[in-house]
Amino acid sequence: xxxxxxxxxxxxxxxxxxxxxxxxxxxxxxxxxxxxxxxxxxxxxxxxxxxxxxxxxxxxxxxxxxxxxxxxxxxxxxxxxxxxxxxxxxxxxxxxxxxxxxxxxxxxxxxxxxxxxx
Amino acid sequence: xxxxxxxxxxxxxxxxxxxxxxxxxxxxxxxxxxxxxxxxxxxxxxxxxxxxxxxxxxxxxxxxxxxxxxxxxxxxxxxxxxxxxxxxxxxxxxxxxxxxxxxxxxxxxxxx
Numbered sequence: 001x002x003x004x005x006x007x008x009x010x011x012x013x014x015x016x017x018x019x020x021x022x023x024x025x026x027x028x029x030x031x032x033x034x035x036x037x038x039x040x041x042x043x044x045x046x047x048x049x050x051x052x053x054x055x056x057x058x059x060x061x062x063x064x065x066x067x068x069x070x071x072x073x074x075x076x077x078x079x080x081x082x083x084x085x086x087x088x089x090x091x092x093x094x095x096x097x098x099x100x101x102x103x104x105x106x107x108x109x110x111x112x113x114x115x116x117x118x
Numbered sequence: 119x120x121x122x123x124x125x126x127x128x129x130x131x132x133x134x135x136x137x138x139x140x141x142x143x144x145x146x147x148x149x150x151x152x153x154x155x156x157x158x159x160x161x162x163x164x165x166x167x168x169x170x171x172x173x174x175x176x177x178x179x180x181x182x183x184x185x186x187x188x189x190x191x192x193x194x195x196x197x198x199x200x201x202x203x204x205x206x207x208x209x210x211x212x213x214x215x216x217x218x219x220x221x222x223x224x225x226x227x228x229x230x
Contacts (some may be wrong), residue, residue: 002160014125026168041162043206056217105210106135106150107218110159 003027006091006110012102018079020114025072025093031055032074033094033107034066038087081117087113088112122150122207122221130227137194140225141207142187150183151208151218152192161206162190199230 003026009096015021025032034046037061045058049068054089060066063081093106125140141150149168153161158186165181167174174181181192194201204225208218 002162033217042222045217045219046216058217088158092161105151105164105218106163107161107192108163109153111160112158114158 002108002110003102004091004093004108004110006089007111008113009111009118010114012116012118013081015081015083017081017114018077019066021076021078021083021089021091021115023074023076023093023110025074025091026095026108027109029093029095030072031094032068032072034060034076034093035092037090038110039042041087043090075115078086078115081115083117086115086117088114103117122219124205124207124221124224126224127222128225128227130181131195131197131227133199133228133230135197137197137201137226137228139192139205140228141184141190141192141221143190143207143209144188145209145211146209147185147211149210150181150190151210152179152181153206153208153220155204155206155223157203164205169190194226197226197228199228202226202228 005024007022028052033048036044046060047066048056050066068078090112092109122143135221151166152164155161165176178195183190204223206220206223208220
């Protein structure tokens with residue numbers, strides 16, 4: 001058990017809909033990362049938050065947004081869903097921010113949320 | 119875009135044999151990490167090697183890093199059926215950058 005909790009584990013929805021994925025990081029971790037894993041694209045970094053602020057942005061579509069709340073949990077919002085958005089969405093956390101001089105970069109992953117768009 | 123590329127894409131070995139997986143990357147890195155993923159599950163961190171290190175061991179795992187060739191290898195010795203999983207290398211580029219870029223992984227099957 002990594003200590004990172006993701007809900008829901010599975011989600012089936014229709015094209016055009018909007019869903020919210022939730023992540024609770026490990027106790028004490030300030031950074032949260034979102035990754036998308038699909039068969040054709042592999043693991044793609046979407047976005048990172050550190051202590052409530054956006055720290056880094058990857059291949060995140062404009063239809064997707066995220067935030068990190070004061071209690072450090074994070075939500076990933078996916079809207080106007082398309083068939084191609086079907087994937088496993090992972091949240092990961094780490095204690096450090098990624099700033100220069102930070103500590104090791106080990107990430108702790110949750111079990112993922114499997115999204116199926118029909 | 120993928121930074122790391124694992125080779126081979128799939129590997130099948132007998133229990134007790136050693137398994138070697140390779141990773142190549144394109145840009146300079148701060149550190150390289152290996153993760154393991156059981157089918158449909160979350161990724162688990164195995165080992166991290168910094169750019170100024172050449173070799174690292176952890177239990178049955180041995181990782182090497184050659185920054186001149188921009189490549190790394192993961193050796194699992196005396197493999198077990200429970201080692202069956204996908205293995206990913208991930209690179210962190212800048213100093214302290216934790217935006218890890220993952221390869222597409224090597225799928226290892228260990229046959230009992």
